[in-house]
Amino acid sequence: MKSFQVVLKALSDSQANFLVVGGFAAIAHGSAYVTDDLDICYERTTENYKKIMRAIGQFHPRPRGIPENLKAPFDEHSLAQGTNFTLPTDIGNLDLLGELSGVGGYRDLAKDAIPLDLGGVICKVASLRAIIRSKEAANRPKDLALLPELRALQTMKDAEKKSKS
Amino acid sequence: MRRRTVRRSTEKPISRSAEKRIRKLIENPPRGSAIAKAKKFGVDLYSVLENLKLTPAERFRRGDANRVFVHQLRLAGRKAGL
16 A cells, blocks of 8 residues: 555646645544545646546546446546545545635635645644644544644644744 | 745654652542543543653644555445455
């Protein structure tokens, strides 16, 4: 199984407008959470759909729930017709999110996103506060279970800032 | 094609003094604070503190390695008929 870094590199190379959100964004901030999918928030423009598909097409994304032997092409038209997608790919599960509950879309998240070096690829990552807001709004048991850790992490980061000043 | 420049992150691992400060908070969290609540909830805050001592890239790589390990465990379980 390949690293998700190849997905980030492909997205970056294609000049797509995207942000890392969800579990891997929380991990990049310091969370000890374990997740098996990479959540990406993408800008909803026709031009960006092409860039996203140019990047991820090589990993053969397919909508979840479709048997692997049935051909269900997922392309820029599919992206235009929906908002949020869960896509098994050759290298793991990729969630493409046009909007996140509680925080909005790419442009809303980009306002306070942080560019982080995730192993040779500089990617915008949703702020910890935005991740917390989205988990609160999602209100599913699995999201709520993560909140105590994320709120504690935010307190630790605030304490870190205090020790700098 | 015009190449975009993305501002390089300044996010670094926490300093020794920040680590000390956070460790104290974990050991004696103010009553009702987020850290106290997380502790009560059963969150391993020392594990979070260890992560803060890494760079974001190292955290991402570790998260990715955990994902691959979980995948291998699932495959092994399936192979064993569990």
